[in-house]
Amino acid sequence: MSDRTVDAPLVSLRGVTKVYEREGAPVRALDGVDLEVAAESYVAVTGASGSGKSTLLHVIGCLDTPSSGSYRLLGEELASLSADERSLRRRRIGFVFQAFHLAPRMTALDNVALPLRYAGVSLRDRRARAAAMLARVGLADRSMHTRAELSGGQQQRVAIARALVAKAPLLLCDEPTGNLDSKSGAEIVALLEELAAEGRTLIVVTHDLALAARARRRLRMTDGRITGDEAS
Numbered sequence: 001m002s003d004r005t006v007d008a009p010l011v012s013l014r015g016v017t018k019v020y021e022r023e024g025a026p027v028r029a030l031d032g033v034d035l036e037v038a039a040e041s042y043v044a045v046t047g048a049s050g051s052g053k054s055t056l057l058h059v060i061g062c063l064d065t066p067s068s069g070s071y072r073l074l075g076e077e078l079a080s081l082s083a084d085e086r087s088l089r090r091r092r093i094g095f096v097f098q099a100f101h102l103a104p105r106m107t108a109l110d111n112v113a114l115p116l117r118y119a120g121v122s123l124r125d126r127r128a129r130a131a132a133m134l135a136r137v138g139l140a141d142r143s144m145h146t147r148a149e150l151s152g153g154q155q156q157r158v159a160i161a162r163a164l165v166a167k168a169p170l171l172l173c174d175e176p177t178g179n180l181d182s183k184s185g186a187e188i189v190a191l192l193e194e195l196a197a198e199g200r201t202l203i204v205v206t207h208d209l210a211l212a213a214r215a216r217r218r219l220r221m222t223d224g225r226i227t228g229d230e231a232s
Contacts, residue, residue, distance in 0.1 A: 009037055009072075010039045010041070011035065011037040011072075012070070012072040012073075013033050013072075014069055016034075016069035017068045017224075029052050030055055030066065031052075033226055034226070042193075042201075042202045042215045045206070045219045046209075048222070051223065052221045052225070059071060060203065062081075062087075066079050073089065073092070073093075074092070074169070076089075092170065093171075093172060094162075095172050095174075096173040097159070097173075098179050099179065100179070103147070104147045104148065105146065107145060108134060108145055108161075109131060109144060112162045112165050113127055129165055130143075130165055133162075152184055153181075153183070160176075160191065169201060170203070171195070171200055172203050173202065173204040173206075175208075176206070177208045185208065186210070188211075189214055192204065192211070196215075196216070216232055
């Protein structure tokens with residue numbers, strides 16, 4: 001992939017639709033979405049269940065393909081790529097999910113280092129980078145703990161560290177506070193805000209109004225369309 005054109009948006013969607021078949025009838029999860037997200041943006045996406053938030057995130061994250069329309073990431077058209085080609089592009093995107101998705105028998109350090117193993121980074125370098133990232137999210141003293149030995153908030157911090165360790169230009173978060181108590185959720189909200197202040201590009205799908213309020217830009221989705229777009 002070529003370097004991003006100066007001043008071009010990091011993410012660009014034009015007329016993106018996503019249609020699923022449900023009980024023999026078409027369902028429009030996305031209905032002609034136009035969206036541009038610049039580098040170093042912090043965007044929250046809100047809306048009722050079924051409004052298309054997660055589908056939008058999955059398309060942006062190359063986990064799903066649009067039925068029609070154009071999707072460009074770093075200036076490259078991705079909508080028509082094969083599954084293998086999309087898989088390669090996903091290495092440029094960090095993911096944080098509601099359910100954490102940590103390997104249960106691995107330590108926090110090894111969970112964070114896992115993307116680097118798939119990228120062919122040496123054992124020494126990937127453990128050093130994983131340790132540095134765990135320190136960044138405040139878990140240097142938990143590096144050798146397994147999932148069962150970590151609280152929900154700590155597990156989500158490990159998941160965030162794992163998403164960041166490969167230095168992907170885009171971080172996508174799907175309900176990152178959804179499985180957390182209020183105290184742990186507030187800590188994750190604060191951490192995401194710190195990452196945004198460092199210049200990370202974040203797109204966060206959330207029902208958490210406190211999290212959405214801290215974003216610099218807030219999108220609202222209704223019936224597969226973006227019906228609100230405001231900046232703070």
